Amino acid sequence: MSIKEWLKYYAFNYLNTNESRYIYDLELIISSVLKIKRENILILENKIINLKNFILLDKILFFLKKGVPLPYLVKNVEFYSLKFKLNNKVFIPRSDTEVLVDFVINKLKNNVVYNIMDLGTGIGSIAISLAKNLPKSNILGIDFNNESIKFANINSKILNVKNVCFINKNWFNYKLNYKFDIIISNPPYISEYEFEYINKNKKIYEPKESLVSKYNGVYDIFYIINKFNKFLKKNGFMLIEHGYLQGKIVRKIFKYNNFTEINTFNDLNKNNRFTYAKK
Numbered sequence: 622m623s624i625k626e627w628l629k630y631y632a633f634n635y636l637n638t639n640e641s642r643y644i645y646d647l648e649l650i651i652s653s654v655l656k657i658k659r660e661n662i663l664i665l666e667n668k669i670i671n672l673k674n675f676i677l678l679d680k681i682l683f684f685l686k687k688g689v690p691l692p693y694l695v696k697n698v699e700f701y702s703l704k705f706k707l708n709n710k711v712f713i714p715r716s717d718t719e720v721l722v723d724f725v726i727n728k729l730k731n732n733v734v735y736n737i738m739d740l741g742t743g744i745g746s747i748a749i750s751l752a753k754n755l756p757k758s759n760i761l762g763i764d765f766n767n768e769s770i771k772f773a774n775i776n777s778k779i780l781n782v783k784n785v786c787f788i789n790k791n792w793f794n795y796k797l798n799y800k801f802d803i804i805i806s807n808p809p810y811i812s813e814y815e816f817e818y819i820n821k822n823k824k825i826y827e828p829k830e831s832l833v834s835k836y837n838g839v840y841d842i843f844y845i846i847n848k849f850n851k852f853l854k855k856n857g858f859m860l861i862e863h864g865y866l867q868g869k870i871v872r873k874i875f876k877y878n879n880f881t882e883i884n885t886f887n888d889l890n891k892n893n894r895f896t897y898a899k900k
């Protein structure tokens with residue numbers, strides 16, 4: 622079977638769908654299994670898929686049909702136009718989070734040295750994107766998931782960034798003796814109830830501890846603002862990603878901790894996505 626036949630008929634038949642939104646996913650699968658660039662698929666569409674790859678593609682289609690997220694199947698994900706490696710033991714970066722990276726890059730001067738901390742760095746998507754675009758700055762990413770830190774290190778090597786460092790720590794018992802200009806975090810912010818509800822309708826494959834936080838989803842946000850406040854320099858700022866209904870409570874937590882210029886911003890879908898606050 623040729624690539625063209627697999628893409629046009631076989632895969633759609635297997636998935637029992639004709640939804641065009643699958644075209645992109647299928648192209649990514651082909652490009653990852655056959656190790657060809659996505660933009661070259663058209664030129665190579667008459668290439669015959671060998672049996673070994675055909676069996677591998679079938680296996681991927683089986684899991685895709687079951688609802689396993691595509692990045693876990695192709696073992697990489699795109700974030701801020703960069704390709705990050707991952708496996709199924711880590712959180713998958715979302716494009717919604719790119720607005721936080723944009724915000725920081727637009728706010729800072731790229732020829733000044735800033736010390737930035739990324740709490741709950743995952744596979745390093747925020748930290749590495751910032752490091753690439755702010756070459757004079759130093760970025761520290763921490764995460765308690767050692768698999769995440771393993772991939773953050775792999776990604777920084779592949780993407781050739783030197784101004785970033787990752788450590789395997791839990792923010793509930795992390796003590797520092799220096800201060801940062803910026804603290805950024807996309808912490809877990811889904812309530813236990815929400816998690817169970819979503820999981821019942823559509824199985825969630827990502828690690829629960831990367832998604833769920835106590836007290837209706839705000840415990841980790843409260844802890845970060847309250848405890849990491851003292852690791853922020855005067856006039857420094859914090860940026861916290863949160864759920865679209867959590868803007869008000871996050872602003873209150875910042876206010877309670879004497880932050881100023883508190884403001885909530887939207888993502889590209891016009892949903893509240895993150896809150897900025899200056900010390």
Ligand SMILES: C[S@@+](CC[C@H](N)C(=O)[O-])C[C@H]1O[C@@H](n2cnc3c(N)ncnc32)[C@H](O)[C@@H]1O
Binds near residue numbers: 766832
């Ligand atoms: C929502 S994910 C965000 C990952 C990444 N920053 C991103 O935006 O794609 C939250 C991350 O926080 C980490 N995390 C959760 N609780 C933590 C804790 N107590 N200490 C350190 N990291 C934690 C999880 O392992 C996970 O990687």
